[in-house]
Amino acid sequence: MNSFIQRLLIFIFPFFPFWAWLLSFLTEKSFELFCTLLFLPFSIYFLVNQKKALPTYLIFFILFTVFHISSAFINNATPANVNWIYFILSDVNVLACILLVILENTEFEGIFIKRLNKYIFCIAIVSLICSLIQVKDPAFFFRISGDPEWGLGYIEESRNYSIYSWINYHSLGISFPILISILLSQYIIDAKSNYKLITVLIIGFIVCFLSRYRFAIISALIVSSQLMFIKFRNKLSLFTIAIVSIVAIAYVAEMAGFEIEDVVNNRILEKGSDMGSAKARILSYDVFLLKFPENPLLGVGPATRQDVVDLLGGETPIIHIGYLSYLYYYGVFGISLLLISLFLLLKRAWLVGRLTTFWGSFFGLISFCLANVSFVYFNFSEMGIILSVIYLRYYNCKTSLPMERKHQCI
Numbered sequence: 553m554n555s556f557i558q559r560l561l562i563f564i565f566p567f568f569p570f571w572a573w574l575l576s577f578l579t580e581k582s583f584e585l586f587c588t589l590l591f592l593p594f595s596i597y598f599l600v601n602q603k604k605a606l607p608t609y610l611i612f613f614i615l616f617t618v619f620h621i622s623s624a625f626i627n628n629a630t631p632a633n634v635n636w637i638y639f640i641l642s643d644v645n646v647l648a649c650i651l652l653v654i655l656e657n658t659e660f661e662g663i664f665i666k667r668l669n670k671y672i673f674c675i676a677i678v679s680l681i682c683s684l685i686q687v688k689d690p691a692f693f694f695r696i697s698g699d700p701e702w703g704l705g706y707i708e709e710s711r712n713y714s715i716y717s718w719i720n721y722h723s724l725g726i727s728f729p730i731l732i733s734i735l736l737s738q739y740i741i742d743a744k745s746n747y748k749l750i751t752v753l754i755i756g757f758i759v760c761f762l763s764r765y766r767f768a769i770i771s772a773l774i775v776s777s778q779l780m781f782i783k784f785r786n787k788l789s790l791f792t793i794a795i796v797s798i799v800a801i802a803y804v805a806e807m808a809g810f811e812i813e814d815v816v817n818n819r820i821l822e823k824g825s826d827m828g829s830a831k832a833r834i835l836s837y838d839v840f841l842l843k844f845p846e847n848p849l850l851g852v853g854p855a856t857r858q859d860v861v862d863l864l865g866g867e868t869p870i871i872h873i874g875y876l877s878y879l880y881y882y883g884v885f886g887i888s889l890l891l892i893s894l895f896l897l898l899k900r901a902w903l904v905g906r907l908t909t910f911w912g913s914f915f916g917l918i919s920f921c922l923a924n925v926s927f928v929y930f931n932f933s934e935m936g937i938i939l940s941v942i943y944l945r946y947y948n949c950k951t952s953l954p955m956e957r958k959h960q961c962i
Contacts (some may be wrong), residue, residue: 557594557654558664561942566671568727568935572718576695583719584933588647595650598657609650609896614930616882616889617645620854623882627853648932652941660946669738672731672939673748675715679728680755683714683762693717714764722929724759725768727936728914732756733775734943737912740778753779767926771919778911833926836872839863844880851883874924890930894921897941904947913940 563585564571564587572583621640624630632641640646685692690707698907716724732752739749753776760772788893843860846852860880861869871877898921901914917940924930931937 553597554659557658558660560590561655561658562664562671565935565938565942566668566675567719569715569723573693573695573715577716582642584647585642586642587933588641589652591647591650591654595653595900598653600947602657606653606898607656607844607896609893609900610620610649610656612889612893612896613645613652614649616886616893617643617649619882619886619889620645621888623656623851623853624855627855629853629855644931644933648937651933651938655938655945656947659949660942665943665946668939668942669735672735673776675918676731676759679716679759683759686712686714687762710915711764714759714763719935720929720931722923722927722931723934723936724763725765725771725923726920726929726931726934728759729756729768729771729775730912730940731918732772733778733916733919734912734939736775736778736911737915740911741909743950767923774919774922775912778915784881832847832872835864836870836876840871840873840876840880844876845855847880849883849885851879851881851886854881856880870928872927874926874928874930877928878930897944900948901940901944904944904951907951908947910943910947913944916940 568583575581575583575586590633621643624639625636630636634642686694690712693715694707694713696707713721713724714728716728719727732755735752736749736756739746739752756772760768763769778908839860841862856864856870860871864871871880873888878890881887882890894917898914898917901917905911905914916936920937
């Protein structure tokens with residue numbers, strides 16, 4: 553069972569965007585739903601045959617998911633014309649619970665991690681190639697899902713999603729920086745992989761910059777900051793090579809017609825605009841202060857009510873700050889379950905970093921936390937989060953963490 557689970561995970565998760573793309577030719581159902589149905593029996597098996605306690609972070613996340621589903625039904629916040637079974641199976645929190653239960657009951661082997669490193673590196677290369685093609689053709693390998701006007705609007709803005717729009721429009725800013733963070737950490741540990749470390753660092757900055765997303769660029773800076781933890785001699789040489797390489801690439805990009813200054817001024821700094829992005833977040837904050845006191849303890853359920861949509865002006869029908877949005881949805885009680893789970897997961901990642909020098913998951917999760925200041929996407933089933941937990945599980949079982957190995961390693 554253990555070997556089969558490892559083969560299944562390595563077959564699916566490094567290549568998640570491509571499986572989502574292939575499935576789109578067969579059905580309109582999401583690949584996440586397919587994964588829920590595929591992994592649910594394994595999760596049930598592990599829960600029934602549980603020989604050790606689940607890690608505390610996962611217990612809190614399961615409690616949050618139960619609260620989330622219950623709140624949706626109690627507050628009539630489920631989508632119209634969707635039966636309750638489909639709603640539950642399609643929920644990304646349910647998928648995250650299923651996957652995390654499986655991960656926490658799997659003993660990952662060193663050869664599995666080495667193969668995973670190679671696959672993630674290949675995906676980073678493919679992400680770069682796709683991003684470069686999309687500079688000239690923004691519609692290349694782009695999925696227009698949900699609201700077509702929304703997706704087409706992104707194309708008109710020349711936003712660049714690389715291979716990740718087939719998962720979600722936010723996935724590039726969440727999963728890709730985590731992949732880069734994992735690779736950087738692995739290559740820092742392997743002193744012979746400096747050339748790969750430089751390559752990955754450059755790829756990370758290029759893909760995130762080409763995306764034209766502020767939070768993706770910030771996430772790239774966050775995950776690359778783990779280089780500060782390596783020895784000074786290596787640090788200086790790596791930064792020097794990286795800066796020279798990025799300047800050279802910027803020059804080539806300008807020669808190829810990609811207007812870097814335009815991206816910095818119009819997308820990042822919002823010069824010459826009405827500061828729409830900043831205004832949307834300020835308005836979200838004002839609306840939150842007005843509406844949150846009406847249901848502070850348990851929230852209103854996972855849907856934005858019409859009165860809030862009207863106050864937001866209808867353009868962005870959601871409180872556009874993740875933490876405030878979840879406070880509005882789930883109240884103090886619900887979001888406390890989620891934040892405790894996230895804190896405990898970060899604590900484990902910090903302990904792993906301290907004891908093994910693998911900081912990839914910690915910095916990746918930090919970028920996830922900070923990204924939700926800019927938008928609303930607490931999706932623990934994202935491929936980046938799942939891969940991050942896989943590495944944490946591997947390093948956690950490889951060393952002796954206080955109170956962790958006894959409960960979480962076989």
